[in-house]
Amino acid sequence: MTKTTTRPLAELQADFVRVGALLKQAREDVETLRRLSMAEAQAETLAAELEAIKRQMDRAFADEDKAKEDAFIAGIKDVRITEGDQRDNLIRRTFTVAVTRTGNDGLRDWETTAEKTGLTSLKPEEYAWLLRHPDRIPASILALADDPRTAFQTYFSSKKRGYFRGA
Structure with a gap:
């Protein structure tokens, strides 16, 4: 007769849940690491985009002020x-x-x-x-x-x- 060395089902279920949770956390960490590895380049791109928008807003405010003054002195x-x-x-x-x-x-x-x-x-x-x-x-x-x-x-x-x- 052969003896089986199977672990009890309750123990296997507990390990399944524990390893599943660790895998989920590891996948989330991989995603965070991927996102963070691109963060510097993305920050530079966003900073340049924000500066361009700021320049456009400055021009729009100046144009608006000029239009108001044009109407004022018309x-x-x-x-x-x-x-x-x-x-x-x-x-x-x-x-x-x-x-x-x-x-x-x-x-x-x-x-x-x-x-x-x-x-x-x-x-x-x-x-x-x-x-x-x-x-x-x-x-x-x-x-x-x-x-x-x-x-x-x-x-x-x-x-x-x-x-x-x-x-």
Whole structure:
């Protein structure tokens, strides 16, 4: 008679469940390892894609801002500033502002020019128009800073204060 060395069924079932769980975990680890081995290249690809999207968004925001400003200054054809007596210091100097606007009332195109005194009389859209056309800004104002916006800010704050700092 031959003796069999078969393990008890309960023990075999327990080993089957244990080894099955270990195999499942090993397969998950292999998948994680495969995914991690590609992670560096994928991260570089995603970083480049994200940077490209950021540049596109920056352009879209700039385009949107320009379109809003275009609509804001629409109708302004020209802004001319005439400087008063240049012997007066810049704080007391007078400026005459002539704003030419165009439009259409549904029947006809029209154009009007309004004249006012002082740079503080500029409406926001006229100011925005001037920033796009710095050649229309008096040289005495532009000389206050490297860019037109800062030059105007320096002029307005000095006018409010009553004197120019450092002058």
